[in-house]
Amino acid sequence: xxxxxxxxxxxxxxxxxxxxxxxxxxxxxxxxxxxxxxxxxxxxxxxxxxxxxxxxxxxxxxxxxxxxxxxxxxxxxxxxxxxxxxxxxxxxxxxxxxxxxxxxxxxxxxxxxxxxxxxxxxxxxxxxxxxxxxxxxxxxxxxxxxxxxxxxxxxxxxxxxxxxxxxxxxxxxxxxxxxxxxxxxxxxxxxxxxxxxxxxxxxxxxxxxxxxxxxxxxxxxxxxxxxxxxxxxxxxxxxxxxxxxxxxxxxxxxxxxxxxxxxxxxxxxxxxxxxxxxxxxxxxxxxxxxxxxxxxxxxxxxxxxxxxxxxxxxxxxxxxxxxxxxxxxxxxxxxxxxxxxxxxxx
Amino acid sequence: xxxxxxxxxxxxxxxxxxxxxxxxxxxxxxxxxxxxxxxxxxxxxxxxxxxxxxxxxxxxxxxxxxxxxxxxxxxxxxxxxxxxxxxxxxxxxxxxxxxxxxxxxxxxxxxxxxxxxxxxxxxxxxxxxxxxxxxxxxxxxxxxxxxxxxxxxxxxxxxxxxxxxxxxxxxxxxxxxxxxxxxxxxxxxxxxxxxxxxxxxxxxxxxxxxxxxxxxxxxxxxxxxxxxxxxxxxxxxxxxxxxxxxxxxxxxxxxxxxxxxxxxxxxxxxxxxxxxxxxxxxxxxxxxxxxxxxxxxxxxxxxxx
Amino acid sequence: xxxxxxxxxxxxxxxxxxxxxxxxxxxxxxxxxxxxxxxxxxxxxxxxxxxxxxxxxxxxxxxxxxxxxxxxxxxxxxxxxxxxxxxxxxxxxxxxxxxxxxxxxxxxxxxxxxxxxxxxxxxxxxxxxxxxxxxxxxxxxxxxxxxxxxxxxxxxxxxxxxxxxxxxxxxxxxxxxxxxxxxxxxxxxxxxxxxxxxxxxxxxxxxxxxxxxxxxxxxxxxxxxxxxxxxxxxxxxxx
Numbered sequence: 001x002x003x004x005x006x007x008x009x010x011x012x013x014x015x016x017x018x019x020x021x022x023x024x025x026x027x028x029x030x031x032x033x034x035x036x037x038x039x040x041x042x043x044x045x046x047x048x049x050x051x052x053x054x055x056x057x058x059x060x061x062x063x064x065x066x067x068x069x070x071x072x073x074x075x076x077x078x079x080x081x082x083x084x085x086x087x088x089x090x091x092x093x094x095x096x097x098x099x100x101x102x103x104x105x106x107x108x109x110x111x112x113x114x115x116x117x118x119x120x121x122x123x124x125x126x127x128x129x130x131x132x133x134x135x136x137x138x139x140x141x142x143x144x145x146x147x148x149x150x151x152x153x154x155x156x157x158x159x160x161x162x163x164x165x166x167x168x169x170x171x172x173x174x175x176x177x178x179x180x181x182x183x184x185x186x187x188x189x190x191x192x193x194x195x196x197x198x199x200x201x202x203x204x205x206x207x208x209x210x211x212x213x214x215x216x217x218x219x220x221x222x223x224x225x226x227x228x229x230x231x232x233x234x235x236x237x238x239x240x241x242x243x244x245x246x247x248x249x250x251x252x253x254x255x256x257x258x259x260x261x262x263x264x265x266x267x268x269x270x271x272x273x274x275x276x277x278x279x280x281x282x283x284x285x286x287x288x289x290x291x292x293x294x295x296x297x298x299x300x301x302x303x304x305x306x307x308x309x310x311x312x313x314x315x316x317x318x319x320x321x322x323x324x325x326x327x328x329x330x331x332x333x334x335x336x337x338x339x340x341x342x343x344x345x346x
Numbered sequence: 347x348x349x350x351x352x353x354x355x356x357x358x359x360x361x362x363x364x365x366x367x368x369x370x371x372x373x374x375x376x377x378x379x380x381x382x383x384x385x386x387x388x389x390x391x392x393x394x395x396x397x398x399x400x401x402x403x404x405x406x407x408x409x410x411x412x413x414x415x416x417x418x419x420x421x422x423x424x425x426x427x428x429x430x431x432x433x434x435x436x437x438x439x440x441x442x443x444x445x446x447x448x449x450x451x452x453x454x455x456x457x458x459x460x461x462x463x464x465x466x467x468x469x470x471x472x473x474x475x476x477x478x479x480x481x482x483x484x485x486x487x488x489x490x491x492x493x494x495x496x497x498x499x500x501x502x503x504x505x506x507x508x509x510x511x512x513x514x515x516x517x518x519x520x521x522x523x524x525x526x527x528x529x530x531x532x533x534x535x536x537x538x539x540x541x542x543x544x545x546x547x548x549x550x551x552x553x554x555x556x557x558x559x560x561x562x563x564x565x566x567x568x569x570x571x572x573x574x575x576x577x578x579x580x581x582x583x584x585x586x587x588x589x590x591x592x593x594x595x596x597x598x599x600x601x602x603x604x605x606x607x608x609x610x611x612x613x614x615x616x617x618x619x620x621x622x623x624x625x626x627x628x629x630x631x632x633x634x635x636x637x638x639x640x641x642x643x644x645x646x647x648x649x650x651x
Numbered sequence: 652x653x654x655x656x657x658x659x660x661x662x663x664x665x666x667x668x669x670x671x672x673x674x675x676x677x678x679x680x681x682x683x684x685x686x687x688x689x690x691x692x693x694x695x696x697x698x699x700x701x702x703x704x705x706x707x708x709x710x711x712x713x714x715x716x717x718x719x720x721x722x723x724x725x726x727x728x729x730x731x732x733x734x735x736x737x738x739x740x741x742x743x744x745x746x747x748x749x750x751x752x753x754x755x756x757x758x759x760x761x762x763x764x765x766x767x768x769x770x771x772x773x774x775x776x777x778x779x780x781x782x783x784x785x786x787x788x789x790x791x792x793x794x795x796x797x798x799x800x801x802x803x804x805x806x807x808x809x810x811x812x813x814x815x816x817x818x819x820x821x822x823x824x825x826x827x828x829x830x831x832x833x834x835x836x837x838x839x840x841x842x843x844x845x846x847x848x849x850x851x852x853x854x855x856x857x858x859x860x861x862x863x864x865x866x867x868x869x870x871x872x873x874x875x876x877x878x879x880x881x882x883x884x885x886x887x888x889x890x
Contacts, residue, residue, distance in 0.1 A: 515751065515752060515755045518744060518748045518751065518752040518755075519752055519756070521741070521743060521744060521748075522741050522744065522752055524743075525741050525742065525743050525744075526738055526741065528703055528723070528735075528738075529735065529738060529739065529740075529741065530724075530741075531701075531702075531722070531723035531724045531727070532701060532723060532724075532727055532732075532733045532735070533727060533752065533753040533756055533757075533799060533803070534724050534727035534728050534753070534756030534757055534758075534803070535724055535752070535756055536722075536724045537724065538722075
């Protein structure tokens with residue numbers, strides 16, 4: 001009995017961990033796509049950026065801040081040995097783990113910002129269709145580097161990263177999920193706050209009516225840049241957290257998992273609405289776990305791998321949403337108008 | 347200048363041919379339906395598996411399946427167009443939504459193709475991943491048959507396309523739709539049917555490219571995904587003003603990617619070849635950011651009109 | 652005999668309501684002028700007939716058939732031709748291709764004959780057949796636009812400001828040609844015009860459309876007698 005109970009708890013913990021990670025990534029997409037109207041088809045660019053940053057830096061940073069003697073070992077070939085040594089430090093003291101976590105997050109944020117700036121160059125001048133293609137192209141780049149440049153994350157096999165929650169011992173999953181949920185809550189509140197600032201209102205103005213936004217005297221390219229950078233930072237942090245949670249990283253961040261699925265979650269919940277992002281993410285994972293549950297039974301019956309049903313179903317779900325309920329579950333509520341521009345629009 | 351083996355040139359021309367067949371469809375669809383079609387990736391893959399199925403199940407000669415691939419993929423694209431895109435277009439949906447619709451269709455097709463490939467493997471007991479069929483090819487003067495077939499097919503397609511578009515009434519109607527759909531409707535052109543035709547042609551050509559693919563390189567359910575960036579690159583390089591630009595775009599990208607990387611490898615080392623997939627991405631980004639009209643839009647082409 | 656009738660038409664674009672309870676009729680072989688100040692909804696009226704505007708309520712009947720059920724290209728094949736105000740030619744096609752495709756889509760027995768007939772009415776175009784339409788001057792474009800419609804041997808022609816932006820000389824020529832088409836070919840015409848005097852010279856019936864409503868229906872001489880209306884709404888245009 002205990003055994004089944006444990007299984008359910010673990011399942012729930014992992015579910016919430018993934019919801020939290022995706023919520024952070026999705027908030028990144030939301031501020032770009034939902035709020036500012038940028039056709040972001042390359043979210044995976046920032047996610048993989050953060051993920052690879054974690055993969056590259058986590059062990060190195062651990063070695064550095066804990067003053068571990070590497071004995072001349074290379075971080076790729078000696079990955080397992082060195083990571084294990086870092087783990088013994090994070091196991092000893094929660095503060096060690098959190099210190100490493102925070103530094104990795106900051107590093108990922110910096111990388112995300114840089115990637116955001118790079119990818120914003122096309123966003124400034126291209127219209128949505130060209131922009132979508134360009135960003136899609138950007139999205140593919142890091143996987144190529146990750147695969148071809150072994151010193152980054154060890155090529156196709158990847159590397160493992162330290163467990164920043166090793167101090168929790170048997171309750172590692174409780175600690176990690178709680179941390180992630182706190183971070184996700186912070187991200188959510190942060191974006192909610194941004195939306196309500198004058199900057200956030202400008203973002204919406206850009207999405208709804210560029211000409212009007214321009215006439216208000218706002219520097220459009222600059223604002224777009226800011227929206228992209230904020231979103232990129234969040235998506236990058238999400239990617240780093242994903243790697244830290246999973247314990248390893250490989251150059252396999254696909255368009256499907258990190259561009260299409262976030263879109264799906266946003267469409268499901270309602271583009272633009274922040275609550276919608278939350279609802280969409282949570283709803284999606286509920287549906288997904290139901291699918292997983294039935295997958296188990298179907299696996300034996302079908303002559304093909306059940307994962308293909310995922311793709312088929314998801315593609316169809318999004319098309320159905322687009323055709324029948326493009327506004328999603330939670331349509332965007334107009335914010336309480338405080339600026340003249342907003343109220344004159346009403 | 348470093349020596350480029352004739353074999354490399356042959357590879358480049360094969361790649362250029364396949365790219366052109368894929369890219370011209372993207373341009374055609376963009377000009378008519380005003381949407382970059384992400385589902386093009388699965389059009390190619392589907393074409394590959396249609397041909398592969400015919401070869402594995404019925405032992406067809408590898409090139410006989412080309413017309414079948416053309417028709418099947420062309421027909422499949424009509425499903426996407428009429429079931430998904432038309433309802434959205436009628437509702438005047440934004441380009442972003444249309445794009446995500448094509449991406450969703452692609453994802454669904456990935457699932458379908460994956461399931462299909464798995465099932466085929468179960469029932470026919472042949473491997474359906476990393477499919478390579480070059481062993482079935484003929485040789486002529488030391489060169490593989492795919493070299494002659496792909497170039498011929500591409501040239502024929504280009505000529506046929508030119509003839510239809512420039513010299514027939516259907517072509518005029520298509521060009522009219524590309525320019526102004528309301529006006530086209532007001533002179534009695536059934537724009538929906540014209541667009542359907544455009545989709546059928548574009549997807550058909552992509553299907554043919556896919557059918558040829560395993561004669562040259564591996565065919566996987568992910569083949570389309572791997573090539574989609576190159577397809578868009580070709581379309582953009584060729585410029586979206588003119589259809590035929592994609593053929594030039596195919597040549598340029600193929601040379602840059604294969605010959606260019608080879609030459610670069612001779613200079614800086616073999617490690618460069620791992621970064622080959624970046625070439626289309628970079629080219630595309632550069633063109634889009636400096637001159638979105640691509641080569642087809644540049645003044646030089648106006649003189650040739 | 653009434654060949655065209657719009658009754659209690661309410662239409663616009665999306666949430667924008669432009670026409671209010673508009674009713675107009677056009678008889679067989681009749682030339683009807685629709686006049687009014689800028690923004691009164693004249694183009695919307697024509698757009699509504701062809702399905703390019705959203706019809707909220709009311710009926711549109713041509714030859715007894717309800718047009719709102721038909722797709723735009725089907726309306727064309729019923730014998731209704733529409734020369735729009737702007738973007739009314741295919742600039743990327745040659746003049747000849749513009750005419751050929753319109754004739755071909757019209758299901759007439761001899762498309763090339765229709766093309767040569769149209770060229771008789773606008774002989775100026777004969778010299779430009781191989782040129783891309785975008786190279787034509789303003790007046791030539793208008794001629795081409797009208798030819799594209801003529802070439803279909805329509806029963807009813809909708810003309811939206813065919814003299815827009817043209818010199819007085821060309822304006823006279825175009826309006827004369829419009830009258831000629833109506834008299835000699837028996838084509839029913841709904842003519843939307845800014846040039847009041849010229850339009851009333853060829854029209855048999857006139858409507859005054861202001862802010863989406865018909866405020867006058869009658870003969871040209873009746874309208875010309877209403878000094879107050881002319882001054883108020885058409886004053887600036889009483890050229």
